[in-house]
Amino acid sequence: MADELVVVAQIAGAFGVRGEVRVRSFTANPEDCFAYGPFLDQNGAQILTPLKATPHKDGFIVRPEEDQQREAWEARKGELLHVRKDALPAPDEDEFYFNDLIGCEVVHLDGRALGCVKAVHNFGAQDVLEIESEAGGYMLPFTQEAVPEVDIASRRIMTAVADDYLPDSLSNDAE
Secondary structure, X not given: OHHHEEEEEEEEEXXXXXXXXXXXXXXXXXXXXXXXXXXXXXXXXEEEOEEEEEEEOOEEEEEEOOOOOHHHHHHOOOOEEEEEHHHOOOXXXXXOOHHHOOOOEEEEXXXXXXXXXXXXXXXXXXXXXXXXXXXXXXXXEOOOOOOOEEEOOOOEEEEOOOHHHOOHHHOHHHO
16 A cells, blocks of 8 residues: 555644644645645555645645644644555656655666665755665765666666765775
């Protein structure tokens, strides 16, 4: 079931005393996160059904269908909100969902196998691929320059990243 879910938002905490909740959207158009049905937890259980969402600072104030007290929403602060992948629009030809990258093989343009994508992160500056390899885990910048080709159909990502980003045993110097 987790493969069928996509993170679109996050609970940012409670709001007021009437059971409203603050939500931070991760979609390109922030209000779009409310268009894909109720929000689910990582296991697919429904946890938040928005009745009304009002823009507020860096997110939204949501009046939920669920009758939960302020303390319950506050306890869920930081929880990721998922929707079913089949509720999302199909990506354009040159686009993809980040969760489609998980498990893809990473290959250097010179043919070296560099591992598989374990996760995609954004720590504020840019998107980063977390790669798992025989040499251990490491991070690659997910930019057009470092990753010029992503082929979701073949589950392969081609990279032109400099050896400085790679563990020593994967760099050309190790050969």
